[in-house]
Amino acid sequence: MKIIYCDALVIGGGLAGLRAAVATQTSGLNTIVLSLVPVKRSHSAAAQGGMQASLGNAKMSQGDSEDVHFIDTVKGSDWGCDQDVARMFVNTAPKAIRELASWGVPWTRVRKGVHEAVINTEKTTIVEDDEAHGLITSRDFGGTKKWRTCYTADATGHTMLFGVANEAMKHKVDIRDRKEALSLIHENSVCYGAIVRDLITGELEAYVAKGTLISTGGYGRLYQTTTNAVICEGTGQAAALETGIATLGNMEAVQFHPTPIVPSGILLTEGCRGDGGVLRDVDGYRFMPDYEPEKKDLASRDVVSRRMMEHIRKGKGVPSEFGDHLWLDISILGREHIEKNLRDVQEIAEQFNGIDPADEGAAGWLPVRPAQHYSMGGIRTNATGESQTLSGLFSCGEAACWDMHGFNRLGGNSVSETVVAGMIVGSYFADYCDTHDTVISTKTVHKELKKQDSYLDEILSRADGEDIFPIKKRMQEIMDEDVGIFRNGDGLKNAVDELQELLTRSKKAVVKSKARAGNPELEEAYRVPRMLKLALCVAYGGLLRTESRGAHYREDYLKRDDKNWLNRTLTTWADEDATLPEVNYEELDIMKMEIPPAFRGYGAKGMTVEHELSEKRQEEVDALKEKFEAEGKDRFEIQDALMEYGLPKNYKDTNERLGVGRE
Amino acid sequence: MSNITKGRELTFSILKYNPRDPESRPRFVEFKMYETTGMTLFIVLSKIREEMDADLSFDFVCRAGICGSCGMLVNGKPLLACRTLTADYPDGNIQIMPMPAFELIKDLSVNTGKWMDAMSMRVESWIHTNEVHDISALEDKVDPDIADETFELDRCIECGLCITSCGTALMRPDFIGPAGLNRVARFQIDPHDNRTNEDFYELVGDDDGIFGCMTLLACEDHCPKHLPLQQKIAYMRRKLVSVK
Amino acid sequence: MSNIIEGYLGVTPDTRKSRLPARLDWWQSATGLFLGLFMWGHMFFVSTILISKDFMYQVTRFFEGSFIFDEPKPILVSMIVFIVFAIFIVHAALALRKFPTNYRQYKIMKTHTVVLNHDDTKLWFVQAYTGFAMFFLGSIHLYTVMTQADKIGPYASADRVVSDWMWPLYILLLLAVELHGSIGLYRLAVKWGWFDGKNPKAARKRLKKIKWAVTVFFLTLGFVTLAAYIKIGIEHKDNYGERYHPSKIVKMPSCCLHQGGVV
Numbered sequence A: 001m002k003i004i005y006c007d008a009l010v011i012g013g014g015l016a017g018l019r020a021a022v023a024t025q026t027s028g029l030n031t032i033v034l035s036l037v038p039v040k041r042s043h044s045a046a047a048q049g050g051m052q053a054s055l056g057n058a059k060m061s062q063g064d065s066e067d068v069h070f071i072d073t074v075k076g077s078d079w080g081c082d083q084d085v086a087r088m089f090v091n092t093a094p095k096a097i098r099e100l101a102s103w104g105v106p107w108t109r110v111r112k113g114v115h116e117a118v119i120n121t122e123k124t125t126i127v128e129d130d131e132a133h134g135l136i137t138s139r140d141f142g143g144t145k146k147w148r149t150c151y152t153a154d155a156t157g158h159t160m161l162f163g164v165a166n167e168a169m170k171h172k173v174d175i176r177d178r179k180e181a182l183s184l185i186h187e188n189s190v191c192y193g194a195i196v197r198d199l200i201t202g203e204l205e206a207y208v209a210k211g212t213l214i215s216t217g218g219y220g221r222l223y224q225t226t227t228n229a230v231i232c233e234g235t236g237q238a239a240a241l242e243t244g245i246a247t248l249g250n251m252e253a254v255q256f257h258p259t260p261i262v263p264s265g266i267l268l269t270e271g272c273r274g275d276g277g278v279l280r281d282v283d284g285y286r287f288m289p290d291y292e293p294e295k296k297d298l299a300s301r302d303v304v305s306r307r308m309m310e311h312i313r314k315g316k317g318v319p320s321e322f323g324d325h326l327w328l329d330i331s332i333l334g335r336e337h338i339e340k341n342l343r344d345v346q347e348i349a350e351q352f353n354g355i356d357p358a359d360e361g362a363a364g365w366l367p368v369r370p371a372q373h374y375s376m377g378g379i380r381t382n383a384t385g386e387s388q389t390l391s392g393l394f395s396c397g398e399a400a401c402w403d404m405h406g407f408n409r410l411g412g413n414s415v416s417e418t419v420v421a422g423m424i425v426g427s428y429f430a431d432y433c434d435t436h437d438t439v440i441s442t443k444t445v446h447k448e449l450k451k452q453d454s455y456l457d458e459i460l461s462r463a464d465g466e467d468i469f470p471i472k473k474r475m476q477e478i479m480d481e482d483v484g485i486f487r488n489g490d491g492l493k494n495a496v497d498e499l500q501e502l503l504t505r506s507k508k509a510v511v512k513s514k515a516r517a518g519n520p521e522l523e524e525a526y527r528v529p530r531m532l533k534l535a536l537c538v539a540y541g542g543l544l545r546t547e548s549r550g551a552h553y554r555e556d557y558l559k560r561d562d563k564n565w566l567n568r569t570l571t572t573w574a575d576e577d578a579t580l581p582e583v584n585y586e587e588l589d590i591m592k593m594e595i596p597p598a599f600r601g602y603g604a605k606g607m608t609v610e611h612e613l614s615e616k617r618q619e620e621v622d623a624l625k626e627k628f629e630a631e632g633k634d635r636f637e638i639q640d641a642l643m644e645y646g647l648p649k650n651y652k653d654t655n656e657r658l659g660v661g662r663e
Numbered sequence B: 001m002s003n004i005t006k007g008r009e010l011t012f013s014i015l016k017y018n019p020r021d022p023e024s025r026p027r028f029v030e031f032k033m034y035e036t037t038g039m040t041l042f043i044v045l046s047k048i049r050e051e052m053d054a055d056l057s058f059d060f061v062c063r064a065g066i067c068g069s070c071g072m073l074v075n076g077k078p079l080l081a082c083r084t085l086t087a088d089y090p091d092g093n094i095q096i097m098p099m100p101a102f103e104l105i106k107d108l109s110v111n112t113g114k115w116m117d118a119m120s121m122r123v124e125s126w127i128h129t130n131e132v133h134d135i136s137a138l139e140d141k142v143d144p145d146i147a148d149e150t151f152e153l154d155r156c157i158e159c160g161l162c163i164t165s166c167g168t169a170l171m172r173p174d175f176i177g178p179a180g181l182n183r184v185a186r187f188q189i190d191p192h193d194n195r196t197n198e199d200f201y202e203l204v205g206d207d208d209g210i211f212g213c214m215t216l217l218a219c220e221d222h223c224p225k226h227l228p229l230q231q232k233i234a235y236m237r238r239k240l241v242s243v244k
Numbered sequence C: 001m002s003n004i005i006e007g008y009l010g011v012t013p014d015t016r017k018s019r020l021p022a023r024l025d026w027w028q029s030a031t032g033l034f035l036g037l038f039m040w041g042h043m044f045f046v047s048t049i050l051i052s053k054d055f056m057y058q059v060t061r062f063f064e065g066s067f068i069f070d071e072p073k074p075i076l077v078s079m080i081v082f083i084v085f086a087i088f089i090v091h092a093a094l095a096l097r098k099f100p101t102n103y104r105q106y107k108i109m110k111t112h113t114v115v116l117n118h119d120d121t122k123l124w125f126v127q128a129y130t131g132f133a134m135f136f137l138g139s140i141h142l143y144t145v146m147t148q149a150d151k152i153g154p155y156a157s158a159d160r161v162v163s164d165w166m167w168p169l170y171i172l173l174l175l176a177v178e179l180h181g182s183i184g185l186y187r188l189a190v191k192w193g194w195f196d197g198k199n200p201k202a203a204r205k206r207l208k209k210i211k212w213a214v215t216v217f218f219l220t221l222g223f224v225t226l227a228a229y230i231k232i233g234i235e236h237k238d239n240y241g242e243r244y245h246p247s248k249i250v251k252m253p254s255c256c257l258h259q260g261g262v263v
């Protein structure tokens, strides 16, 4: 068993982890990145649709700014987000994308002159300005006022990931793949690295570092039908949870995407609808305008997913051997558009379903049904990305609850978050590692190593018991059935009960091959109990939260309840033998919000239990705005007065835009 | 999902071998199962692991043909297993082997990541420039066609199918391979990269590089992303052969 | 000195990579192209026998300098063959770099060719085998025609084919060179992207078709020609060594004397 020392340890080599590693490495810290798989295969590569950044280059995105992006993000989150963080985010996103451009990400560019787009099923002619020719262009995405989603055809995540990974290689970041972090090393509430298993040799190693950053992505595989990669099992969050000190935030906030293809669950990007595709029912009828007259097919994801399920429940679904589904129609965009901008979508449809979506009429319609897609919850951090309770532990990307998404994240805001948080959190993380020393006794390190070692031995020594695979499968079924798009008290209660039982059973599961290395069943055997703990955080948090907010939708509590639930769920797991997490809440302070809670602008109206402070704060904000405007202050000064926020480096600089400069 | 139709019986012959285990001998092991609608090798292999042989190693990540993890030889053809449908094999006999050219980890799992990282380091797969970009200022303009062309080559998912299908790469492990040559072409086109053809010559101007390619074109014919490898390797050859 | 430095260190004194690999690749293609096109000409030349013995005779005389000299100058032919032979050797030497050089390399390439069952890879294997065969077959033929340049003609050649037992060699050489050459020319075109046009994939398909047409054409032409030589050779067996005289001279000796020469 080896001990490896470094300055900064980054667990997870997706977009978030790699960008943070570039930040630490370039500030002179010896950085190691660990990943389950070669980093360029991280799930970030699967993001197709795009990255939000308010560049405002293209015609349909002119007039965009940080302010508009901010409003969209806060509304999208159903006021569950941390508005400071959302501000930090929107101001840095344009910088992130420009940085990526200089690192070689081949963003699709504005082409001057006339082009056609399908808006609201109507062919619309758009004329792009000459001056914008060659700047980064953007497309429409759900829940946004402007066309803000920048993209590289439909392989955005892939090109971003390669861009960032290439940059990390350039700076000689020490990237080690096929390594799995099992647990964190900590002493006196300070984190000093992790115990790691080499997935090839099966060896255990201790990585000791001044600071540790977890960027292990989401936990979609708690569910059976998910768009997530098979490695998105939340083991990073579980490692944090199992310290008993670090907290997980808003674990019940799980997003469902409207258009994964049936039955594989592979995602068809939101860009399909962003570019003008529409949803149809069994009669070929376009039903979304009936439910959402304003945003129609492009309302936020939680809304569209629920409307689809509602419509299926009304008997308007298309029956199939894999259950009822609806149709996604992009054939109306025309073959040329599909073959250029939605090629991956076409490939997926052809490869997995034998459908060419460019075929006209019903022949090209794609079977879709909502499925788990994104984990808003994660390791709870403060605005610098550091755990609120375990110092030296940082987190960013989908693994974290930083928290700019609240209870629902907007399409395109996630890959954007990964690189932005990689810059911001990475910078704070570098500062931390720079100013702190590794003061941990090797005894503690050995103790933790020994503990994981004996745990693996214990699993292998079990003589009889049940298989681990059925337990995992059952967990995934429960999560789909009872902790899915529609939730209610009874279902959640059932889920919590049965998951507890599964957790107990999983600790006795037996592994047939007794090899320490190259034994996939052993991996399942130690991962599944950890996954079950996360599943319990999700289900139990959902059971306790008696309101509907963003993606968390309770049929027995239909209203968003700002009075009682304008808070963030925090779960900890101090007692190893417990079968339930401890749950606490962190209040959101309305009086510090730049935009106090109000109607989201989509979904049904009058579905909120208002907080008395919302109105008060709104008046305060209005008055302040009016005053400052009268004094001739610019929008940055006004914003600063309403809600101050900090950013490292020069990330607070104002962003230049075509035609408006830095105003 | 219970009323899924039960189809014909399929026979899978899968190579099992653990080079790290001195007891292990390479051998083909047979598994049988009934076909279901839209069955892919991802579904098949997961099922084998869950129900028949928990010890079988293989790699999948995205299971959607996006991440490049799951290259395997299926009846001799290099394919992405996750998007290979059993329906494409009319006689129902499917042989699955790990890809040659890469270090074998176990059974169907090979270390493509290691190979690709070494390749990336060799061709210095990153933007070389002396300009420091002010990230709060407007980005540099790029001609939309050039951006599209760069993107076209940037779509490589490092799956390694081209390497496995390239006889040159199999014979000569030091050959930079089609994926490496494509990468060079990608940076050669990118206007952000200031490297000249002389610089690229230093990286791949030898018999382990562009001049090692024997134009077998199996790369072109097996790339799951349909990258224009034939065209771009020829392009780089023309550029580099004329370097003074 | 720079040779020692590059030899041992792998870099030139100005720390640049040697330009030689580029030159070698270029020469490999240039010699291949020359030989490939030369063989087209060569096949047309030997097949003149199909038109008539006279025509073949005249073309032979042409190469012996009949357009300048009155007397046949076989040395000219020897010189041409020498040049071709040199190019042939250079090409073969360069091609050596591409051959499998140990059992492991051969084994993996062989397995791969069978298992992958990929057209262009199989064609390469054919090229390597035929190339290897031509080391010997081609050398024998070239050495022969170089040293016996005076013995080329309707009868002399036919005698060589039949009575000197060259026909088995020619059958093999013909197969080898036509397969090798046409595959090589096709490979050259895709290797350098000469006819890529707008759609390189389609261009390659077309080139492949042309390649097969060329192979079939020249093989047919070659075998028919060889058959012609064999026929003549058998008929002429008893007069082995006798040289051909143009029919005009044989049939109308007086007339020829008038004209004072052939042609």
Ligand SMILES: Cc1cc2nc3c(=O)[nH]c(=O)nc-3n(C[C@H](O)[C@H](O)[C@H](O)COP(=O)(O)OP(=O)(O)OC[C@H]3O[C@@H](n4cnc5c(N)ncnc54)[C@H](O)[C@@H]3O)c2cc1C
Residues within 6 Å of the ligand: A011, A012, A013, A014, A015, A016, A017, A034, A035, A036, A037, A039, A042, A043, A044, A045, A046, A047, A048, A049, A050, A051, A052, A156, A157, A179, A180, A181, A182, A215, A216, A217, A218, A227, A228, A229, A231, A232, A235, A236, A267, A269, A373, A374, A396, A397, A398, A399, A411, A412, A413, A414, A415, A416, A418
């Ligand atoms: C199909 C799909 C499409 C999407 N499209 C979009 C889109 O268009 N726009 C958008 O904004 N967002 C999109 N998203 C969301 C977005 O892609 C992800 O949220 C984001 O990429 C997550 O990045 P990350 O760096 O946090 O994590 P990931 O990219 O998931 O990386 C996680 C890393 O952690 C490693 N890891 C995990 N566990 C461990 C462990 N225990 N030990 C060591 N390493 C570990 C993994 O190997 C991996 O390297 C999409 C998501 C999906 C599923």
Ligand code: HEM
Residues within 6 Å of the ligand: B213, B214, B215, C025, C028, C029, C030, C031, C032, C033, C035, C036, C037, C039, C088, C091, C092, C095, C096, C098, C099, C127, C128, C130, C131, C132, C134, C135, C136, C138, C177, C180, C181, C182, C183, C184, C185, C187, C188, C191
């Ligand atoms: C001893 C004789 C010969 C040997 C050993 C030989 C071998 C080879 C080999 C191995 C190649 C493949 C090169 C590569 O993969 O890059 C090749 C290419 C080629 N050969 Fe030959 N060859 C011989 C004679 C000939 C002859 C007589 C011709 C004329 C018809 C010819 C025409 C070509 C052509 C056109 C190419 C393609 C060139 C290229 O790819 O750059 N070769 N030869």
Ligand code: HEM
Residues within 6 Å of the ligand: C042, C046, C077, C080, C081, C082, C084, C088, C134, C138, C141, C142, C145, C151, C152, C153, C156, C157, C158, C160, C161, C166, C170, C173, C174, C175, C177, C221, C222, C223, C225, C226, C229
């Ligand atoms: C300048 C060089 C060459 C000359 C002058 C020459 C000459 C001839 C002649 C005169 C013949 C008729 C048979 C004979 O006389 O033996 C012949 C046949 C043939 N030569 Fe060559 N040759 C040359 C180069 C080559 C080369 C390089 C090759 C291939 C490697 C080649 C392959 C053949 C073959 C296959 C035949 C038999 C053709 C048939 O009968 O269809 N020759 N050559």
Ligand code: SF4
Residues within 6 Å of the ligand: B155, B156, B157, B158, B159, B160, B161, B162, B163, B178, B179, B182, B222, B223, B224, B225, B226, B227
């Ligand atoms: S070039 Fe094609 S086949 Fe080769 S690694 Fe890239 S995507 Fe795979």
Ligand code: F3S
Residues within 6 Å of the ligand: B165, B166, B167, B168, B169, B177, B178, B212, B213, B214, B215, B216, B217, B218, B219, B220, B233
């Ligand atoms: S298969 Fe190999 S030899 Fe060249 S054309 Fe492709 S790299």
Ligand code: FES
Residues within 6 Å of the ligand: B059, B060, B061, B062, B063, B064, B065, B066, B067, B068, B069, B070, B071, B080, B081, B082, B083
């Ligand atoms: S698993 Fe990602 S390409 Fe097959």
